[in-house]
Amino acid sequence: MNPLTLEITIKSAEVFKKYVLCVGKMQLYATAHLVGGDRNSAECRTHVDEYRGSRPIWWILASFRTHESEVRNSNVVLVFEVKCKKNVGPDKCVGTTYVPIKQFFDQCVSQGFQYQDVALGISSKLGKPRGVLYLSYVFTAYNFLNFPRLYVPSAPPMFRALDLVQEDRD
Incomplete structure (x- = not known):
């Protein structure tokens, strides 16, 4: 039963304005927490973006600890809410x-434990689409001496494009 750390960067969101009734300026924030397994985790909350309305940008890092056996048995679910x-x-x-964290874990294992960029659809309680939440995540593991195993993250997509342009110039 190896402990795992799920590191998530909550980047931004896009909320469909016509479906959301907020009086005054739309000031959005996001929350994330784990449900299931042996215990429930603390809630991570982003700051309120007061300036960008329906397209907030946060770039907040959240870390959640769990065990590999809980992940492989699909006992743990990650819940995101935009408020x-x-x-x-x-x-x-x-x-x-x-x-389900198992979905994140399987994709991370197949990609070699690099940062994965994901766009998740958010919906209302009735299942109607309300917007998109953009984030990236990576799993890190700890060995028996509790030293972190280092995984080299991939560059964000815009930096990859700039590298390709630089290579073409050379």
Whole structure:
């Protein structure tokens, strides 16, 4: 039973404006937490993006610890919620998505434990599409001496494109 750390970078979101009723400016934030397994994890919350309306940008790193056996048995689900901050009363949930961590783990194993970029559709409680949540993730493992195994992450897509342009010039 090896401990695993799931590192997620919650990058940005795109919310379909016509479906979301927020009074005043749309001030969005995202939350993420693990459900299932032996324990529930603490909730990670991004800051409220006050300036970009329906297309917030966060770039927040969240880490969750779990065990490999829980991941392989599909016992753990990652829950993302995008919420609209309200001045009075509780914040309104714009949309939610549930992702089994096994799906992330299998893709990460097949790609060689590099950062994976993902776009997840968020939906309302009734299943209607409400937007897209963009993130990247990677699994890291710890050996018996508790030293992290280092995995070299891949460059973000825009840097790969710039490298290709540079190679063409040379």
